[in-house]
Amino acid sequence: MQNHFSLLHRSSERAGILDYCKENGIAFFAYMVLEQGALTGRYNEAHPFPAGTGSGRSRSDKGCSALYCGGRCTCKGT
Incomplete structure (x- = not known):
């Protein structure tokens, strides 16, 4: 499973997707974890x-x- 997930965008966690993946042995791959550079400290x-x-x-x-x-x-x- 791949979904948008970062410190600023945590809807996968709130929706229970992370728990579902963990309970069912499904790998979760996050994309945009640095929010296109927003979480790098540069901006x-x-x-x-x-x-x-x-x-x-x-x-x-x-x-x-x-x-x-x-x-x-x-x-x-x-």
Whole structure:
């Protein structure tokens, strides 16, 4: 089984997919574990995602340049 999974995107865990895989001997392979560089420590409010990239667009469209602002800006932490 392969699914999107990282410290920021844990829906596989909440949905019980990881438990199901473990209980049934199914290997789980995560992709985007570093969220396209977001979890490397390279990007922050002083060094936002590059304009024109998928990550840069998704955050700037919401009015936020931070990796995860905790809802302290117009993007409401999404």
